[in-house]
Amino acid sequence: MHPTHPTAVLLASLLPSPVFSTTPKHHPSSFHPSAIITRDVAIIGGGSSGTHAAITLKDANKSVIVVEIKNRLGGHTETYKDPATGLAQDYGVQVYHNESTVLDYFARFDIPLGQPQYAGNDANYDFSTGLAVNVSAPSVQDLGAGLQKYAAFLAQFPKLESGMFLPDPVPEDLTMPFGDLVAKVGLEALVQMMFSTNQGIGDILSVPVVENARVNGLGLVQQLAANSLVATARRNNSELYGKAQAELLDADSLLLSSEVVRSVRRESGVELVVKTPDGVKLVRAKKLLVTIPPRVDLLARFDLRRQEREVFGKLIDVGYYAALVKNTGTPDDLVIYNRAPDTPYNLAALPGVYTMGPTAIPGVKAIYYGSQWSNATYPLSDDFVKGEMIAGIKRLQTANADKFEATEPEFVVFTSHAPFYTQAGPEDIYAGIYDEMNALQGVRSTYWSGATFRAQDSSALWKFNKEIVLPMLMEGL
Template sequence: MAFPSLLFHFLLLLLLTTTLPSLTTAFPPKINTTAYPASDIITRDICIIGGGSTGTYSAIRLSDSGQSVVIVETKDRLGGHCETYTDPSTNETVDYGVVSFHNIDIVKNYFARFEIPLTIALDATPGQVIKYVDFRTGESVAGYAPANATAALAGYAAQLEKYAYVEAGFDLPYPVPADLLLPFGDFVTKYGLEDAAEFLFGFQQGLGHLLEQFTLYVFKNFGLGLMQALKTGFLTTTRWDNSEIYEKALAELGPNVLLQSHVIATNRSGDGVKVLVQTPSGSKLILAKKLLVTIPPKLSNLHGFDLSPNETSLFAQFLNSAYYTALLRRTGIPPHISLTNTGANTSYHIPPLPALYSIRPTRVPGLYNIKFGSAFALSDAQVQALIVESVLRLDTAGTLNTTTPEFAAYADHTPFELTVSKEAIEGGFYRDLYALQGQRHTWYTGAAFHTQDSSLLWEFTEGLIPSILA
């Protein structure tokens, strides 16, 4: 339902003033600095919240610039969406989160800093045969062949050129161009891009319902940089272990990384910032000059933060899609078969979500890479059940002789794509979001401020570093 602008803001204000104290951090715990012995106080120039792609990159670059840093990370490792599995029987590694990077200088320089060699990433295993299957039924889609997207992609690139500024962030003109706010399905029809729709869906995994998504977010996720990468090829590590850079970063940062830790409270009202953190060894008080937040700024992620009314109002507007990855073994699927979810009798053969995007063989025989998307969050149990049902449906339909699979690895990447309403975009949401940079000694980076792409996020963060150092 689309609200008129004034009514929308009235209802949002009513929601914030009546429900937020119980949902977020309107009244975080106070920090009594005298209650902590010197051994539990960490003094740094910059405290970084989140040790994912941007958090780790920021820590290394700021440290290289002479700043003392500390990272607060909830997981037991650095790397965020970058997931790597080591097969116990072969000792081979398989990336099942972030699988490739752009072939650009910032990527090559970052990996070279840690002496990690790169190679062109290959999209398929040798001899792979692709089957196009509707996972709702488990049946092959009769008579289907992928559209030749070459001409339509050229037309798509021509449209991207009109809005080249979205490649660097959300620094939008106002009024926001109407085409950027069209549902992408309408944009496709308007500009005759039908033959590219299914191809783009395959690349825009995790974006939710592609044809319903605003064109702005589609452009952000598949922009000029990706068009260039299609020509130059993507990069991956020569050792097929994209997590290696995070392992080496962790070894270098050492005690400056607090793993399995979370924020209890923050205070950003003085000359610097105070961050109270719960760690496996007890609570620690971080005293820093500046704070860099790299986690998705959803209110549910910001318990304990002393959010201002403006921050609360902005972050409360974020919606998100959901994305999940897994590795399966003992599926019964032949090692050379790759399966792509293809909608029978759907627009552009795009399958409805929630559903698997694909089942792909990996470099480890019998181990299959799974990608699963939804427009809304599901429990891990729900996702895993749907994956198993989809595999078994292939057998029921007589397409392949499958068996109940075993999960070798599984990861939930939710919240994934953070979006806001059309009314919010038109009303200057991203102008106001970017205006938060530097306020109350706090800076922000991460996908909500740019896009779900490590390579492009490192570029965005690189552009932010001078203002942090100023």
């Protein structure tokens, strides 16, 4: 086999890097012209931020190629279509901020928005024992007063609404545990709500204030106070990604089920060897936008330099898991919060279930589960989480035989969203990790978007793309 034959290049690119470095480097001349894709921008990951970036760049007449490892766009956005009823149910991303970036994006795809539907009766149970827990919910007045105090606190740091742009030096108010801020500012009424609005963050009372504020930030607080969040009227957030997918495929701008196996990143542009279902392609792009979680293991094929390894190596993350389950034995309209009888604010211990609540599909409930922080990319195994979900439901049934039926719960769908909420610890935040991460923007033609650089919040990510990342990236294109 000739060393420059495409198959040789594929084999070489699949070998671990020490071996690869002794083999001939891939060169554009080793790829058949039909296997070379030349674009203004290559985007890694076609979830919330990658898809938004691709569509925005396409609308600005820039050529793009999205490399997505799965066979569909959407990332954490997932929608189940019930074959029996035809009903759609989102069990990933649910709601959005009512603001122009969001409204314009959905309008572009002609997808109607409406009010989120929260129908259901609330109940509090301890999934670890199955027993009901007495929880006193804060009054509407206390919630409103808490939101005002928190908004006044956040207003001191307006740049946080644009990204992880922290003052230098980083004030202790931003690195202290969120639980300490609660006591200092008087935010007790907000804790249970924020535990729900920021699922998958880890232990919310210990998390640095600024990490909680990524999602529970001024933007969301204002939306909550005004009760103005929006959702897709057809309860099908995947419709946006389906339409974007069709459009990008039509424009030869999307490689699904594809993965970068080797890269060279230079100031003059990037070259990516991409394994696709149609063979190995060479992508040449002026700029690269990476939107996948920047875990060092996930970026192994991206030609990371020492500085990038060091910064990303400090990040921790969380396991967050979502499922639709039938035969739970609980009434369809019951929203069950997992509460503990003896913890501050009755917050459930993690790892554990957050909630199990109604869906549009009769007999099917949505259940969400979270881990504690971890250095591991995948903190818990899927089998462990599935087992814990089912065991929790069975405990509810056993302890409440008068209310719930003893049935055998069955998974309709299950998804691990790990690694989720990739974040930094207080010492690293104080030492300036977010300045270091922001300083990576543009280095060796590479730009970074996605939740780690902004928030696990699609509205915030689209604004981040529009206002911060894409203007930088488009300069000189």
